[in-house]
Each structure stands twice: as structure tokens, then as C-alpha cells.
Amino acid sequence: MLASVNSLSTVVVLIGAVFLAATVEMVEALTIVIAVGHTRGWRSAIEGTGVALIALAGLVTIFGPALVRVPLDVLRLVVGSVLLIFGLQWLRKAVLRTSGYIGMHDEDAIYEATVASLRAQGATVGRDRVSFVVAFKGVFLEGVEIVVAVLTLGSSAHRLALAIGVAAVAIVVVAIVGVVVARQLSRVPENAMKMAVGIMLVSFGTFWTGEGLRVRWPGGDSLLLGFVVLYALAVFVIIRSIRDRRPVLTGMP
Amino acid sequence: MRNVTVRLGRVVKGLGMFWWDFLVGDTPEITVMVLFLLGVVALLSDVAHVNTLACVALPVFAIAGLVLSVGRARHRSKR
Numbered sequence: 001m002l003a004s005v006n007s008l009s010t011v012v013v014l015i016g017a018v019f020l021a022a023t024v025e026m027v028e029a030l031t032i033v034i035a036v037g038h039t040r041g042w043r044s045a046i047e048g049t050g051v052a053l054i055a056l057a058g059l060v061t062i063f064g065p066a067l068v069r070v071p072l073d074v075l076r077l078v079v080g081s082v083l084l085i086f087g088l089q090w091l092r093k094a095v096l097r098t099s100g101y102i103g104m105h106d107e108d109a110i111y112e113a114t115v116a117s118l119r120a121q122g123a124t125v126g127r128d129r130v131s132f133v134v135a136f137k138g139v140f141l142e143g144v145e146i147v148v149a150v151l152t153l154g155s156s157a158h159r160l161a162l163a164i165g166v167a168a169v170a171i172v173v174v175a176i177v178g179v180v181v182a183r184q185l186s187r188v189p190e191n192a193m194k195m196a197v198g199i200m201l202v203s204f205g206t207f208w209t210g211e212g213l214r215v216r217w218p219g220g221d222s223l224l225l226g227f228v229v230l231y232a233l234a235v236f237v238i239i240r241s242i243r244d245r246r247p248v249l250t251g252m253p
Numbered sequence: 254m255r256n257v258t259v260r261l262g263r264v265v266k267g268l269g270m271f272w273w274d275f276l277v278g279d280t281p282e283i284t285v286m287v288l289f290l291l292g293v294v295a296l297l298s299d300v301a302h303v304n305t306l307a308c309v310a311l312p313v314f315a316i317a318g319l320v321l322s323v324g325r326a327r328h329r330s331k332r
Contacts, residue, residue, distance in 0.1 A: 081287055084315060085276055088283045092322045101330050202319075206311050209291065213298050215307045227312060234316045238323060 009222045010157050017200035018163050020193050021149040022170035025142040027190060028110075030178040032138030035114035036131045044128035048135030056143040060151065060164070067155040077212025079152040080205050086148070087201030094195035095235060099243040146171075149201070156208050199235065203227035282325055286318030 037045040067075065096102045118130065146167055154163025206227050210217060217223045277284045290311065297307040 077291075081291060082276070084287045084290075085284055088287070088315065088319050088322065089278070089280055091319055092280060092283070092326065095319070095323050096326050101327055202315055206315055210294065210298075210307070210311050213291070213294050213307070215294065215298050215311065216304050217308060230312060231316070234319070238320060242323065242327060 007221065009224045011159070011162070013200055013203060013224050013228060014153055014157050014159060014163060015166050017197055017204065018149055018153055018166045019170045020197045020200070022146045022167040023174055024190055024193050024197060025146045026171050026174040027178075029139045029142035030174060031110055032114055032142075033135050034178065035111045036118060036135045036138075039115045039118040040128050040131040044131035045135040048132040049139050051132075052136045052139035052143060055140055056147055059144070059147050063147075063151055064155070064160055064164075067151055068160065070155075072156075073212050073214070075212075076156050076208040079156045080207070080209030080212055082148075083152055083201045083205030084209060085205075087198050087203075087205050090194055090198035091202060091231075091235060094191055094198055095238055095242075097191050098195070099239050101242075149197075153204060156204075195235065199228055199231045202231050280322055283318050283322050286314065286321060290314035290318070 033045050033049050036048070070078075093102070114134070118134065150163045150167045151160070154160035157163075203224055207217065207221075207224050219226070293314065294307050294311050297303050297310060
């Protein structure tokens with residue numbers, strides 16, 4: 001009974017973290033691709049996206065099986081530390097945005113800035129190298145964050161297939177929504193999602209770093225949910241204590 | 254041969270820069286705090302064998318790292 005509760009806690013937090021992380025990064029990547037496609041044509045934008053997806057699939061193919069062979073203690077210590085750093089960076093940004101110290105991530109502003117930059121490059125004949133490179137970089141760089149989340153969370157929990165499946169579902173859902181609503185991606189509550197992902201990454205990071213250092217957690221895996229609650233409370237308190245009356249900034253970070 | 258060495262050097266440098274930016278970037282205090290946390294918890298768990306303290310220290314240092322980093326960003330925004 002306790003074992004199944006423990007396992008369920010891991011699965012629930014794993015699915016939530018991977019799905020939200022993949023959704024947030026996919027929204028950012030799709031905004032760039034749509035801006036490129038609308039401004040300079042879809043052919044090179046789609047080619048750049050395709051090549052980036054192949055490169056990302058290559059990363060998963062190379063590093064996925066390799067990570068599974070690493071001893072679990074070492075893997076959890078390394079992955080836990082990376083997730084702690086990665087998650088704290090996400091949380092820091094989300095806290096600063098929520099409390100008004102830096103501007104909210106604005107997909108409309110990013111779209112407009114990308115369009116203006118692409119128009120300034122001038123038209124080209126034949127294959128559009130600029131479109132290809134911008135789409136490739138947008139998808140690859142955002143995709144690397146999804147790959148890191150999927151590989152680290154999936155391999156440490158011994159549920160790599162589940163993590164890949166959840167990320168794939170998130171990517172397909174955002175792609176479909178993006179195609180249907182085109183430029184309405186700015187309505188996605190990205191900062192709240194980033195905060196939720198940050199809390200889950202730091203929770204996993206804490207748990208696995210401890211396991212890697214041979215800390216015996218009271219309650220086993222079910223403590224993961226306890227960490228989620230603890231960090232959510234800490235973030236709430238930090239935001240409440242630093243939020244001042246300065247007007248909330250807008251625009252890109 | 255020299256060309257290959259130069260290219261290899263660029264790839265290694267690029268990879269190093271990517272991971273440095275990914276793990277340190279403009280928040281070195283977070284990386285330092287996590288490394289400090291690893292040392293303290295390893296000492297508590299493996300050397301002093303005080304599991305309860307290790308269980309408490311890990312999340313406390315993580316939250317302290319967040320508070321420190323947010324405080325540093327606020328300080329910079331005021332200047």
C-alpha cells in the first residue's frame with residue numbers, strides 16, 4: 001500500500017513537471033516559428049524546425065540509453081544537483097516577474113521583435129537562410145530545455161518512456177493549439193506555469209540529491225509531494241515579502 | 254590535422270560555454286549555494302551520520318539559495 005502511494009507521488013509530480021516544462025518551452029519555440037513563417041514564408045521555417053527536431057531526437061537517442069546505464073546513486077546525485085540549480089533559476093525568474101522586479105514574459109512582444117528583426121534582414125531569393133537559422137535556433141534552444149527535463153526526470157525515476165510520452169503529448173497539444181489560434185499563444189499563463197515547473201524541479205532536485213547522498217527520507221517517495229507544498233509556501237512567502245507598489249513592467253526579460 | 258584540432262577546440266569551447274551558461278549564467282550564487290549544500294549534506298549524512306539534520310538542511314539551504322538570489326536581483330534592480 002505504502003509502496004503504491006510512494007510510486008504514485010513520483011508519477012504525479014513527474015507527469016506534472018514534464019508536461020508543464022514541455023508546454024512552456026514549446027510555446028516559446030512556436031512563437032518564434034510562427035513569426036518566421038508569417039514574415040518570410042513557411043518553407044524555410046518548417047525546414048529549420050524539422051532539422052532542429054531531428055537534432056533533439058538525436059540527443060535523446062544518444063543520452064537516453066547512456067543515462068540508464070549510470071549507477072542510480074551517482075545519477076540521482078548529479079541529476080538532483082542539476083535540477084536544483086535549474087529549478088532555482090526558474091523559480092527566481094518567476095518570483096521576480098510576479099513581484100514586478102522584471103517584466104513579464106510577453107509572447108506578443110517577442111513576436112513583434114522577431115518580425116521586426118526578420119523584416120530588417122531584407123528579402124532573399126530561393127532558400128531563406130535567415131528563416132532557417134532563426135527557426136532552427138528557436139526550436140533547438142528551447143527544445144534542449146525540454147530534453148534536459150525529460151532525460152533527467154525520466155531516467156532518475158526509471159520512467160524514461162513515460163517522461164518522453166508526456167513531453168510528446170505536451171508538444172503535440174501546443175502545436176495543435178498554436179496552429180488553430182495562431183498568435184494567441186500570449187494567453188498561455190506562462191509565468192504561473194514556469195513557477196509550478198520550478199517548484200517541481202526543485203522538489204525532485206532536493207529528493208534525488210538527498211537519495212544520492214544516502215539521506216533516508218521519512219515517508220519515502222511520498223515526501224516529494226511534501227516538498228512541493230513546502231517550496232510553494234516558501235515562494236508565496238518570498239513574493240508577499242518583496243512585492244512592492246512599483247508598477248509591473250512589461251516586455252521581454 | 255591542425256584544422257581538425259582547431260575545430261575540435263571550438264566544439265569543446267562551445268560545449269563548455271553552453272553548460273557554463275546553462276548551470277551558472279547570471280546566477281552564480283545559486284550554483285555556489287547548491288555546491289555548498291552538497292558539501293554540508295554529505296558531511297551530515299556520510300560523516301556525522303545525522304540523518305534528521307541532513308533531511309532538514311537540504312530544503313532549508315535550497316530556500317536560502319532562492320532568497321539570496323532574489324535578494325541579489327532586487328539589489329541590482331535598485332541601483
